[in-house]
Each structure stands twice: as C-alpha cells, then as structure tokens.
Amino acid sequence: MAAQLFIGAKVFTGASEGEFATAFRIVDGLVDWVGSQEEVAGEEALDLGGRTVVPGLIDSHTHPAVIAGTAPAVECFPPAVASPDELVAVLRAHADQAQGEWILGRGFDDTKFPGARMPTATDLDRVSTDRPVLVWRCDAHSAVCNSRALEIAGITAATPDPDGARFERDPDGRPTGVLTELAAVQAVAAFIPAPTRDEQIDALVAIGDELTSRGIVAVCDLLSTRVDDPLHTFRAAADRGMRTQVALYPGWDPQHPLADLRPGDREGRIRVAGVKVVLDGAYSNRTAWVHEPYPGSCDHGLSLVPDGEVRAAAAWARRNGVQLALHAMGDRALDRVLELFGDEEPWLEGVPSVRIEHATIVSDEYLDRLRAARMSFGIATHTVFFFAEYDGYRTALRAEQVPDAYPIARLYAGLEPLALSSDRPATAWSGADDVMLSVEAAVRRRTYNGVDFGPAAAISPAQALLLYTGRARLLSPLEGVGMLRPGFEGSFVVLDRDVFTVPSDEIAGVRAAETWIRGERVYTAAR
Template sequence: MDATPGVISTLFTNAKVFTGETETTFASAFRVTAGVVDWVGDESAATGDITVDLGGRTVLPGLIDSHTHPALIAGTAPAAECFPPAVTSADDLVAVLRAHADGLTDPDAWVLGRGFDDTKFPGRRMPTAADLDRVSTTRPVLVWRCDAHSAVCNTRALEIAGITAHTPDPDGSRFERDADGEPNGVLTEIAAVGAVAAFIPAPTRDAQIDALVGLGEELASRGIVAVCDLLSTRIDDPVATFRTAVDRGLRTRVALYPGWDPVAPLADLAAGDREGQIRIAGVKVVLDGAYSNRTAWVHEAYPESCDHGLRLVDDADVLAAAEWARRNHVQLAIHAMGDRALDRVVELFADAEPWLDGIPSVRIEHATIVSDDYLARLRAARMSFGIATHTVFFFAEYDGYEKALRAEQVPDAYPIARLYAGLDPLALSSDRPATAWSGADDVMLSVEAAVRRRTYNGIDFGPEAAITVPQALLLYTGRARLLSPLEGVGQLAPGFDGSFAVLDRDVFTVPEDEISAVRVAETWIRGERFS
C-alpha cells in the first residue's frame, strides 16, 4: 500500500508487532504518516519515505495507565520516596527522612515522605509521632502511607495544625490517639490527613510543571504514553498547569478527573476543557478507604475485629457528583474497594440512564472484591459500567490483604480472569504513588503478577484468576482504551497515534518468572522517538 502523496511517512519494519486489537493479532510492519498509523501488515506490502528497521524486536502499542496520580506527585514534589522494598521498618523510615531533611536549606521547610507500608514493618506496627520526632522536633514532618489515604506526622506538625486531645475527628476519618487520649500522629483517611497537610506550603507552579515534565519522561521510559489522573485537583488549576507542561515538553496524553468536594462543588466546564492532549474526562468520588489498612467499607467485620471500615461520603454527595458529570458530559469515577461500597455503587446507579456513548458513564476504581453475582449485576444494569483495577496491589500489599481478607473472599479478590471474560471496559493500572512498591507503574511488573498470581514474597494469590500475557497487555492497550476518552491510543491500527514501545526482550516468549525483567528499549510518540 502506498503512503499519502506529498506527506512524509515512516515505515517501521522487521518487528513482532502486537497491535492491541485482539489476543492473537500480530504484524511485522506498520507505517506512520503525520504522526498517525495509516497501514499495518506484512512489510513486503508497504512503502514509506523513510524505513526504520526495528531489528526483529517486539513492539507494543503505546501503553495506557488508566488510574494513576501525576498531580499528586507534582503537588508533593519535595517528598522523599519511602516505598518497599527499600523501607521495611520504622528505623528505615526515620533514616530516609533524616537524610532528606539534611538536604533541605529552608529551616522552616516541612520534611515530607510518601509510600511507607507498615504491614511490612516488624510487628506490623504503624509508626507514630514518637518515631518521626526522631527525624526532627523543630521541623514539621509528615509521611503518607502507601495507600495515600492515611499518613503519620510528628509532634511539631500536630502543633502547627492545632490538633489536640480535644480536637474532634473529621467525618469519615480519625486522629488516632494513645491510651491517654492524646493524638499520636497517625492520621487515618483523607480528611484527617488533610487537616495537617493543609498547612504544607505547596510547591511553586514552576516546580509542579517541572515535575510533570519529568514524570512524562519517566512514563515514556516505561512505554506509557497516556494516563488517567484520578485526583487532578491535588494541584491548583490542573488544566492550565498540565497544558503549560505540554508547552515545556510533556508529550503524555492526560485525562483529568478532579475530585468532588461537597463543600466547594466544581464549576461547570468551559469550552475546550474536554478536548485535546490534556482534557477533563470526569469527576472522582472516594466512597471508602483501603483494604491494606482495613478502612475499605465492608459488610462483614474484618477478621478478629468489629470494624467495618469507613464510608467517606454519603449518597447525596455521590449523586451530586453524578449529576455534575451528566450535565458536563463526562464520566463519574467512584473509588470503591470494600464489598459494601461496591454494592452501594450498583444500588445507586444500576437503573439510571447512561449519559455517555462509547465509554462507560460510571467507572469503578479498584473493585477489590468482585463475585460472579456482582459481575452479573454490572452486566445486567441499565447503566454502563467499567472498571480500573490492579494486580500490583495484591503483589505488593499482600501483608495487608492477608490480615484484611477472610479466606472465603480470596477467590473474589482482584479476579482478573473473571473480569476479563465478563466486562469489556476493563484496565489494569498502577495507582502510583498510592501503591506499596517502588516503580509501581512498571507495566511488566503488573503483567507478571497477572500471569503468575504470585505476591512479592512468593505466595500464590488466587491462581485461578490468572490470565495470559496477551490478555494482560490488552488491559494496558486495546481493552484499556474502552474505559476512558483517551482518543488515538491503545492500538497500532489505521487512524491511531503512531505511539509505540519497543521491548528489549519478547514478553510473549520469556519464562513467566522473567516477565518483570523485560524493559522498554525505545518509546516513540506520534511517530517520533522520545526515549
């Protein structure tokens, strides 16, 4: 097939091209003209002005991370990373934060960190203000837990926030306390964290923009060319900030989902907000907490407990967010992990009329416990539903799930094979940085976990839910594109962006226990090599 006359085209040849259309659709060559794929097939049948020999390597469509948090990363740019496997004790945490504090030149600057997982600490002990007072007693210190729902701060931070034994807990959250009723620095769930974090000076806008540009380069190094930011209001004026980052070199497509704040409801969207490389795609509501710290909202109490987790917003707020989404013709994304939270989503929306065509009107984020019955309810609903879920969660946070899940729930925990067979708008994703692992957005890590169903410490986790490598990769490409309005990505097919990743090994043939070692050698975005 000939290229478009008068337009420069590049023919990419000698490759094993996974097109992202089906589990078995491969090609050996494709052509990109003006940044868009206009032909895919056998290299003997095509021409181009320029030919690039890919050396027989495996090629994937540019990858989609359907649930991640660039704005959160940019808004906490000064924070030190405290993820496992580097940090596995309170002493490790203190050491990392001390080293970070030593590099701060402003004597009033907060010492910030993110990513610790107390379930990997000796005795699974949550650090407290007493631990962080070892970092500093004069500077405020705060470090977010790996789920990004909870945190711990030192005594100085509590003083700055004015939190005392007499301070009431925020709705749906807790200031944890010691035996004498004094706050111990542990901030459980978003509102409690926010009561302290509100006093942290935000990075400058230039620093946030620089962080976004740098993050785009990091994403490209992993083959990721498009993301959904599922809480974009962690920075001010996210549309303008991200678009300025584009002017400075950000090439990633970004779908923004601002968080719903019942106290300060979102303004209706302006012309152009839903269009372009950076677009508002929906609104996010956080209905419950997380399994890893037993705050997901559940029907039956957690093992050896009478605690049912936390519901963070009421029905009126969820419905108000849905009405805003309907009025502005964007998606409603609902964070729901516990089975009770998931049931409430269906109860609220199953019989409602969808308002979007081609993509789900309601996205369910995480969806930890999905039974056959629950999946049948989603399929039978009048509403159109989709799910963004994970394998990196059970891989990295097994210690937390071990103490949060009852044995009979494990077969329904992240049942990827069941979801793959039963729900077309489905994606795997990283939730970075709200995941207890350094490099959680390494797609190959998630693919290996999907295929092997084995945790970081070698424990089988619901092996009957395993899927194949092509199936897992479709959940980052062709199937992921059905979940959100990230146009032009997810396939190497005519009409799609000429964005793709070239691998250093063939992910389809390496041993299963070596999948996570596969690396992206090159990333091309709209026909140009980026990394």
C-alpha cells in the first residue's frame, strides 16, 4: 500500500469556504486522511513549506476537442491582436508555417478593433488570394473568410442563408466573408481537411499538459464531437499520457443522430456525460436570443434550434442516463429552457439532469423559478466573459440588465450545482483557462480595461475557488475530484502564493507551482 503524508501546508479542502487543514495523507492515489499536522508529528512526510494547497481544479465548460480539431489554427486573441491590420499580420506570419492549403486562425474580437469594425474577405485577401483563409471570432459562433474560401464553399450572392445563421452581405447583396452563427461557419469549415486521428490524439495530450500546468485536473468538454470518434480518441490520448479526467458532451446534430451509448461508455476517467444543444448565439456579437431588441436596433438575436430537436436531444439524454447541456445566453433563451423542461421529471440523481451553459442574464425572479421547478437544474457560467469582452457587452446590454449580468453572488447563494469555467477557446482572451484570472474577476468585478462591472455581484476568493472545486463537482458526473477529503482522489495543486491573502489585484498572478494527480506529481513549474 503506497502511502504519502504531506505536512506544512495551508490546505483548502474544498468542502466549504472556511475549511482548512495543515496536513493530509494519500494512499494508493486516494485521500486517506486530512487534519492537523500535530496529529502526525514524528511521521515521515513531505513538508510543503507553508505553501497553499487547493484541490485539483475543475474546468466545467471548455473545448479541448475544438482545439484539437483545429490544431493548425494560429491564436489571434486579445490583447495581442487589436486591429484588422494586426490580424492580417498574424495570419501572414502563420501562413509560411501552416501545413496544407488552408490558413486558419481563431480568437479575434472585433469589438476591440478601431471603430469595432468586423474584418471582411477584403482584409483577409491581403493574407492570400490563392489559398483559403478562415479565422474564427472569439465566441466561436462566427468567423470571417477570404474570397478564395467563399469560392471553394460555393457561396455567392444567390446562396440562401442557412437556418439560424447568416452570410453577411454588402449593399449589393454580395457575401462579405463574415459568417454569423454556426451553420454559416460550417458551410465553409466543412471544406477544411480534418487533422488525422494521430494528430488529434497528440493535440489532446499537449492540451492535457497545458491543463496540468494551470492546476486543472478534470474538465467537461462541451462539444466533444469536434474530433473523430471522441470517446475512443480521448481514451487513446489517455493511453499516450493525458492525465486529465474528461466528461464528454457530444453536440446534438439532427443530420447525424447520436447512437445510444454502449456498456462502459459512461464509466472511467474518460466518459460520455451528456449531450449539448446550442439554443442561441452570443451577446458579444448580438446573436444571443433576447426579449427586448438590442440597444439601437430592432434585432432580437437568433434562436438556433427548433423545440422538437431540443426535446429529441432531451429524450436521448434521458434514455441514456446522461445530462442535457443547453447553451442559453439571452433572457429569451433562458426562459425557453424553463418553458421546455421546468415541469419535467428529472432523470438523474446526484447531479442536475439539465445544465444551463453561460446563463448571462439571471434575475432574482428567474433564479426563484429555477429553484421552484420540478426539473433539477445547474449552471456553468463565467467571469472571464465580462472581463475580456466588456466592449461587446457594453453595447449589447441595456443599462437595467447589468445588475443581472453574470450575477455570481446571487447564483452562489441560490443554486448549489454551480461552476465557473473558461469556455476556451470561445473566449476573447489569451489563456482564458487561467483559473486565477477568473477568480480575480469574480472578486474584483473589474474588466480588462479597469471598468467596474456589477460590483454587487462580487464574491470572495474562497467562494470563487469553490466554484472550481467543491461546488463545481456538484454540477457534473466527474468522480473523486473537487475536494481533499477521505475517499476523494489525491489530486491537488500547490500554489506559488496564497490566493486567499494576496492583494485582490494580484490574484491573477498566482500560479500552480506543482500539480498532483492521484498522488503523482505531474507538473512542476520551472524556477
């Protein structure tokens, strides 16, 4: 029996805001005991030198499969890219190294560009006119491509818009290269050769290494169908060394119905945990589905999936004993969730049957309705969104909505299954899965450019950490993570500074010094 005793630490157990210890023991990869080091004086132990320890972190909404499926794409996130010219420059520099015909990028945020100007095919034709170019917007719901990509996809002035999406056009009706919402993007992206399965597996292993460097030991992949045969591909990555525990949520596609799960698909460290349906778009590009039109317009955003398909996805989830995850940002989309499922009987125990992803606008009244519903609901939301994408939210939200936008304190007090998450790479910031960036945003409620955003919704560092640990574990069927208590995995992070006592404007600078998974040190920061 392999036993390891750790002493000399400030151990945040993840069980509550105020539960700390100074020592813990791991036996055969599981926590065997947690308490005071005075209780184990004289025993052989690894002294952590007074450093702060937190449970291994959970990113409850992220997209490793999207990153692996678009591995050749160059990152174009803010703050490095802040204009169409800088976007063109990054893509040009990438073109010489890009393998294959396509030149790909991801992550630009046009709301940070001068005049909030969306780049077009004319801009990307400066990168190349011979090779197709496509770059995803930061929300991953929209993109822009060059003229060659439009030609390959056969998109002309006569091409009708896809359902729930748009090919943006100039005053003469000609496509501008701007692809708004998923179906429009897919009309072009379908022509991009997919990475080979080996390339996808290697990309997932590299992503796992990056996650451990941030102290993240478990994730929920909320669009796992962006790689081939996701369950087996992720399990192959685990065989090659990826240590991250992964809950997979394939996307619902009525054109390619999901097969029912087989024995073992819902078991193990890599498992199918649910199915995802995208109900609406995003606030940062005004495609979230809203009751009142966006300021200065008559636009109510986009409803992307008919009710019948949403119910079909729910029936699949119920039949297969997994969660239904619903992307809903706008207040109209959130109301639709309750209209469709509020009176339905839950089908899962221990975790919510229905997860709401993002949940941008949550009033007291809406939270009361969630709690009163027959269905069991949980929420995965964000603080990195308003931190990074303030420019878009500033113009998309009406003034009276701001107090209800990402109201983390209200949600923390009113809904147990709750998590903060990154949504990487669909977030307008480089390194969006830096947990401490989200924690600081939750504590300070301040944007990247120093604007206070709903300060009444601020929470404490301990509360924010719980939304990546002990509270996050209540949202998803991930096993043995989120707390340092007997019976849980011996997975934890040693921090380089004490996140609970550093000045609030230095929280984002706190780093993982070491990451341990099941009693094995898998990452040590360079000194």
